[in-house]
Amino acid sequence: MRRALIALLASGALLSGSPVAVEAAPGPVVKGYAYGQHARQNMTVYGTKGPALVILHGGFWADDTNWSDWARWFADQGFTVYDTDYRLNSDAHWNAQREDALAALRWVTARHGGQRPLLLGSSAGGQIATVAGSYGAGAARVRGVVSLSPVATPYRAWVDGARDDAGRDRRRLRREARRLADCDPARDGRLCWERWADMAARTHASGAEDPPMYLVHSAHDFVPAAHSRDLATAQRVAGSSRTQVRVVPGAAHGAKLLDDRGVRRAVLRWLRARL
Structure with a gap:
């Protein structure tokens, strides 16, 4: 479906912001929109009612x-x-991904008459979501953030991926984080360090100015819960205790965490409590 949307975008069919139905199967109404000019700055919208x-x-x-x-x-x-795409690290380096998320949030907020949306991110998308939620006065743009296995501190991922016991996923995460930053923190100087710091949600923790967050990892996640605990600690130091970290048994990562009925119900309950 996403490739079909990108093809439509490339043809200019979505650039006006007019909806294009992408399927007629039973279930929620599904339409595609563009929130920017780049081919990946698009979203697939499911449903027509509700927050x-x-x-x-x-x-x-x-x-x-x-x-x-x-x-x-x-x-x-x-x-x-709003199932939202953003520029990948092969399209643009950081902070393009944060800018895409902020642009998408503005687009959705305007479409909902100024009502702030909820935000859910997974893994790398969880990193973007936590940064979007903590950047500046994040509570002014989102009601709450759920992140599943967020890579909330990419530098931690870069370090973990170099360990002798690092598995394939951790090694790849290190490579892709370095590609996202477009510099090597071990050798490229102060400006590089500033970019890596900017990628970490904890750098932007603003306490009461940020929305509540619900961060979930599994016990053996290749993105460990230490990422989210870093952020929760930074939020506490900034004066907020509204960042909750949950660790569940197993090794599920990202969207796979929702396969657990307990996690799924807890996420849904948490989101509804923010309304």
Whole structure:
């Protein structure tokens, strides 16, 4: 579906912001929109009623992963779901991804008459979501942030990926984080360090000015819960205790965490409590 949307965008069919129906299968109404001029600055919208939920997919900042099934599920629970693409690290380096998320949030907020959306991110998309939520006065743009296995501190991922016992996913995460930053923190000087710091949500923690966050990892996640604990600690130092970190058994990562009925219900309950 995403490739079809990108093809439509390339042809200019969505650039006006007019909806294009992308399927007629049973379930929520599904339409595609563009929120910017780049081919990846698009979103697939599921449903037409209910509060807005913006989803940012994972994929190491490098892959366009498919969230359509879960987008439909959340739409069935009463949300208008905006399954949002953003520029990958092969398209543009940081901070293009944050700018895309902020632009998408502005677009959705305007479409909902100024009502702030909820935000859900997974893995690399979780990093973008936590930064979008903590950058500046994040509570002014989103009601709450759920992140599944967020790479909330990319520098931690860069370090972990160099360990002797690092698995394939951690090694790849290191490579892709370096590609996202477009510099090597071990050798490229102060400006490079500033970029890596800017990629970390904890750098932007603003306490009461940020929305509540619900951050979930599994016990053996290749993105460990230390990422989210870093952010929760920074928020506490800034005066807020509204960042909750949950660790569940197993090794599920990102969207796979929602396969657990308990996690799924807890996420839904948390989102509804922010309305």
